Amino acid sequence: MSDNSHVVITNLSKAYKGRSGTILSLTGISLKVDRHEYVSIVGASGCGKSTLLRIISGLDTDFKGAVTIAGKRIAGAGLGRGIVFQEHRLLPWLTVWENVEFALQKGTAEEHAELIANHLKLVGLAGFEKAYPGQLSGGMAQRVAIARALVNRPEILLLDEPFGALDALTRLKLQQQVLDIWKKEKTTMIMVTHDIEEAVYMGDRVIVMSERPGTIKKEFIIDLPRPRNRSNTEFQLLRQAIYREFHKDCV
Incomplete structure (x- = not known):
């Protein structure tokens, strides 16, 4: 990572007030994303992945810590950040x-x-x-x-499980189409997903989050040539390493 990062998240924490008390969703999140980088974030349901995207988008401003875009603190939603949800919401x-x-x-x-x-x-x-x-x-x-x-023409595109509701074949086609758009438009991409293979196929890095309260457990640099071969030995080794990290909390 360079010192000229596009997105910088510093010691971010997020809590919700529920009927039974305060629920801590995210804690101690620090992350840098370079301009034009594609970052995949994986984690269990409820670990705060989507909440993190909402904070970066400016849709949620009630948090502790700091989030800056190109050196400026976010103060709400803006045209510089687009977001795609799992449901198309047309x-x-x-x-x-x-x-x-x-x-x-x-x-x-x-x-x-x-x-x-x-x-x-x-x-x-x-x-x-x-x-x-x-x-x-x-x-x-x-x-x-x-x-x-x-x-x-946002500088950052946030993808919240964008292929999760699609059948397998459509999912594969749309993954490649998004990568083609990313290459052409030079947009910074941050995507959350449950699919480890998808995360490795799409991302320059894969960030693994813990179960709630969500923290960053580990990050993997995906130094594989594009277009990527899912059956390649190096690809499969990375997928397996992330799988083991992803499921440590479950064993």
Whole structure:
């Protein structure tokens, strides 16, 4: 990691108040992410992975510690950070074009039209502008969600289990498409997932989180050439090492 990191998280902790008292979700999280890096975060359900993404996105500002983007503390959500959830969350009464347009907050009508057309082409959906979400497959709907998250040209794209609701074949295709977008757009990517193989295939680094309260247990540098071969010996050894680390709490 360089000293000129894009995202810097320092001693971050997050607690919720419940009926039975305070629940500590995250504690002592410190992490740096370089510009244009792809970081995968894996951990058990409830360890705070999605909460961490919400904090980075600016959707949750009630935490202790510090999060800076390009040296500036986050003060709320902003166009510089896009987020994609496991569910596409498209508005069913709007067309594909209108769903992407809904995210745009500045620019002229002509600029909007160019941005939308370019991003639908980027995700392979040129020709589906007038379709409604109910007419799309799950993978196509998720591609619309990705286009919507990217249309404001954010510097950082946050991916919260983005392929979790898809069938296996669609998942593999969309993984590669996201990597192609990452390479072309030079966006900083931070993705949370339960899938260790996916984390190794996508990431420059894999961050392993503990069970709640979530902490960073270990990080693995994935120094494998792209495109990656999932059956490669080095790939499998890394996957197994992360699997063992991931399941230490369970044995």
